[in-house]
Amino acid sequence: MADPSTCSPLTRASVVAAHAAIAPHIHRTPIATSTTLSTFASTPQTREQLEGTEDDAAGAQPAAPHMRLFFKCENQQRVGAFKARGAFHALSRLSDEQLARGVVTHSSGNHAAALSLAARTRGVPAYIVMPSISTPSKIAATRGYGATIRFSGSTAPEREAVVRDVVAETGAVLVPPYDHPDIILGQGTLALEFEAQVADAVAAAPALSVRDAAKGLDAVIAPCGGGGMLSGVATALAGTGIRVFGAEPSFEGADDARRGLKQGRRIEAVKSLTIADGVRTPVGEIPWTVISDKTKVQDVFAVSEDEIKKALRLLMERMKVFVEPTAALGLAVALYNEEFRRLVEREAGEEGWNVGIVLSGGNTTMEAIGKLYAAPQTEAARAEGVVGINGERKAENVAG
Amino acid sequence: MADPSTCSPLTRASVVAAHAAIAPHIHRTPIATSTTLSTFASTPQTREQLEGTEDDAAGAQPAAPHMRLFFKCENQQRVGAFKARGAFHALSRLSDEQLARGVVTHSSGNHAAALSLAARTRGVPAYIVMPSISTPSKIAATRGYGATIRFSGSTAPEREAVVRDVVAETGAVLVPPYDHPDIILGQGTLALEFEAQVADAVAAAPALSVRDAAKGLDAVIAPCGGGGMLSGVATALAGTGIRVFGAEPSFEGADDARRGLKQGRRIEAVKSLTIADGVRTPVGEIPWTVISDKTKVQDVFAVSEDEIKKALRLLMERMKVFVEPTAALGLAVALYNEEFRRLVEREAGEEGWNVGIVLSGGNTTMEAIGKLYAAPQTEAARAEGVVGINGERKAENVAG
Structure with a gap:
């Protein structure tokens, strides 16, 4: 791909341009609301829910925030995840000569499917390097999009070695899953839609907000793995007054962004088998430049595996949306993270916030x-x- | 409830009136489409798919129908199923004096939740007689709507005995789950929305249809258990030219409507534990008067448990909608029932049909x-x- 130093700058204007470039190829995914889940989010947690947490130990009063939740259904995006946005945008930025040689990536999932689809749409080859232990459904989905799959070992060096082989053989251009400005700008396009859709929804049904109807979203919570999407969302919303928060699993140190912010330095390696398998990777270098900027990402919060499972159950059984565990991170933060909930109580007061939650994808199996x-x-x-x-x-x- | 003989007649006009009565209380649920599933439906089945079926034994050429599928998402209806329509309509037809005494029903699931919600909305008591073996999630949901639950044994006589006790004690009015004109007319309201929504969708995106854009739906497939919904849909669409088909499981004789049509007489008892637990009951007497009328319901088709599971998986994993097994019946017929598929090939030809599929509900658990x-x-x-x-x-x- 283009040398990152010559790419478009990470600004809202660049996201707007990216959106125009990819709009013919992606779905403007719907937003969903749920009175039940907004009520849950606006109800203080019980002692039972707080059991075993720091807040329980401290004997603190449970937070009493007011939230109206809005969900951006990227599980309904093409290939079943927001990754289609970044992939189509990355390809739109390649020259014809580059495109002709094809594209290659190392990925175990949604990015692989997205890049394959984008390549097929442009009529160019896609080479996907996947760990041979990838789930059969993900391998089948990727193959279904017409990509050539090359299997590798599971470690990053093993995968990168196979990628280098493919580049040497074919001259294909590497399109990384998150650590590139074109990918970040592409993923950020979901936030432009989200902002406009919630503003429209609030204007059409003033009961959804107690405040200025035109205001729409007050905050967005997005999952954070490699950080491509979170940094894209934050780039898109910079200067709008809409706060952006990240959500991570705490399991086995997958909360690397949260910990990195605390220690003031990016954490470069994570080895977690969290059920939120879309965010097992550490934040990339370029996403980190955005995520570590307090004016763009206000904070990052972590949730337990059990909280992810509870939120996932609510999304499926109550909201009737089919999503993957990673997509439940944002709701888990809104419902169960006392630090976030106290922040909303304090900053939003009685008026409450319209909180946007990104449902990142829906690629899981029965x-x-x-x-x-x-x-x-x-x-x-x-x-x-x-x-x-x-x-x-x-x-x-x-x-x- | 009102003596059925004094109720509104089973006509489209009555369904239109029912819709006006319940519109403030129900959701106008969205319709969904899926290019992937429409493509699957328009692709002949493979030998492997036909294995073990009559068509396989006959060595027949697989049918090659053309279908564009539209899904009515009643899993997004209040209480998670279309049953809210019938319940709200039934209550709208009661006198204040009847309402004050409350309502009672025997039901193991969605109708119980629907009646409870409707009663709470009107501020009157609801008594729900449920088999004590009902799933905890359904009991909890019903209780959550503020109903008083009375447990009974699992057989019909045991449940009816408890209902009689409640009526004797409280004077509550029995609202049956399907065998009543007011329920049938209420459920039929979904078809009026479906018809209008698909016509709008086709008009907005002519690519969805190769024919006269205003035409919209050519056919609807609806699950058939007690037959309240199927007969309501058929009543709503009578005279429109939109064909109506029923879908049943073949497991353990749950295809009582299909078999009854063949023998020209309603089958009065079914004892099936099909996974499509919303349709384990035989068709009721009043629904049968509609379902046995060829001008209203063209035919009823049956599918195997395995076909229901395959269709359910596609709805969840590919379309990303969270539905209960019963909701997969219609898609299973469209994808796997060769008799239906041959009919579409024959009647629709190259032009194909816009086939509406009712996703009846979404009440299941992880x-x-x-x-x-x-x-x-x-x-x-x-x-x-x-x-x-x-x-x-x-x-x-x-x-x-």
Whole structure:
């Protein structure tokens, strides 16, 4: 791709230009609201919910914020995730000569599908380097978009080595999943739509807001993995007065952005198997320049695996939207993160905030949901090995 | 409720009146489309898909119909299912004196929640008789709407006995789940919206149809259990030229409407544990008067449990809508029922049909999905009893 130093600057104007470039290729995904979830968000957590948290230990009064929630349904985006935006934008910035050689990336999921779709749309080859342990549904989806898949080991060096081989063989251009201005600007386009759609919704139904109807969103919460989307959203909304927050899992140190902000330095490596598999990577260098800028991203909050699961259940069972675990991060922060909730109570007061939550994607499977919510006893039974009535060990059940 | 013989007649005009009565209380649910699923529906089935079917045995050429699919998202309706329509309409037809005494029903699910919501909205008591084996989520949802729950045994006579007790004690009015004209007219309101919404969508995007843009829907497929919704849809669309088809599971004889049409007489009892738990009941007497009228319901088709599961997976994983298994019946017919597909090929020709599919509801749970798609080996292990390493029988695992 273009040397980042010669790319468009990370400004709202660049996001507007990116949106114009990709609009013919992407869906303007709908926004959704839920009275039930807004009520939950505006109800103080119970002692039971706070159990085991720092707030519980401190015996603090639970926060009592007022929030009206709006959801940007990027699970309905092409390829089932916001990644289509960045991929189409990246390709729109390549020369014909570059395009002809094709594009390559290392990715285990949504970015791979997105780049494949964008390449096919432009009629150029896409080479996708995926760990051979990727889920079959993701491999099938990527192949379905007509890409050539090259398998690699799971570690970053192993994947990068295969990418280098592909570049050497074909001259394909590397399109990274998040650490590039063109990708960041592309992902940021969702925020332009979100801002306008909520303003329209509030204007059409003044009951949605107690304040100036034209105001729309007060804040947006976006998941943060490599940080391409969060930094894009923050770039798009810079100067609008709409606050931008990041959401991360706390599991096994996946809250690298939050920790990096505390220590004033980007954390370069993360090794977490959080269920929010879209955000297992550390923030990239270029996204970090935006995320570490307090005028653009106000703060980043972390939530537990259990909180992600509870939020995911509410999105599916109550809101009836089919989303992947990563998409539940924002709602989990709004419902369960006391630090965020106290901030809203303090800053928004009785008037409350219109909080926008990015539902980043919907690429999961029935089987993955089944595993996520399987009864713990069953898991334990599997872990210790399931044995048949006659005492014979049943390997196939252990694996199942 | 009112004696059925004094109710509004089962005509489109009555459905229009019902819609006006309930419009302030219900959602005008969105319609959804999916290029992928329309393409699947318009692609002949493979030999593998036909394996084990009558068509496979006959060595027939797979049907090659052309369909553009439109989905009516009643999973987004209040209480998560179309049942809110019938319940609000039934209450709108009661006198103040009747209302004051409250309403009662026997139901294990969506109708119970719907009646409870409608009663709460009118500020009157609702008594819900539920089998004590109902799923906890459905009990909790019903209780959440402020109803008084009375538990009963699972058989119809046991439930009806408890209903009689409630009526004797309180004077509450029985609102049955489907076998009443007011319920039928209420459920039919979804078809009026569907017809108008698809006509609007086709007019706005002529590519959705190769024909006269104003025409909109050519056919609707609706699930059929007690038949309240199917007969309501057929009543609403009578005389419009839009064909109406029913969809049933074939498992354990749940295709009672289809079989009844063949033998020319309503089947009065069904005992099926199909995964499409919203349609385990036989068609009621009053719905049957509509469903057995060929000018109103053209035909009813049945699908296997496996076909329902495949369609459900596509709705969730590809379309990203969260629905219950019953809601997948219509898509299963469109994708997998060769009899229906041959009919479309024959009648619609190259031009194809705009086929409307009613997504009836979205009330299921993560755990239910997990069980539905659990590996068969695991199921087998559970059925035969799971035994620990030391040979001790583990009751909690068998139950889990």
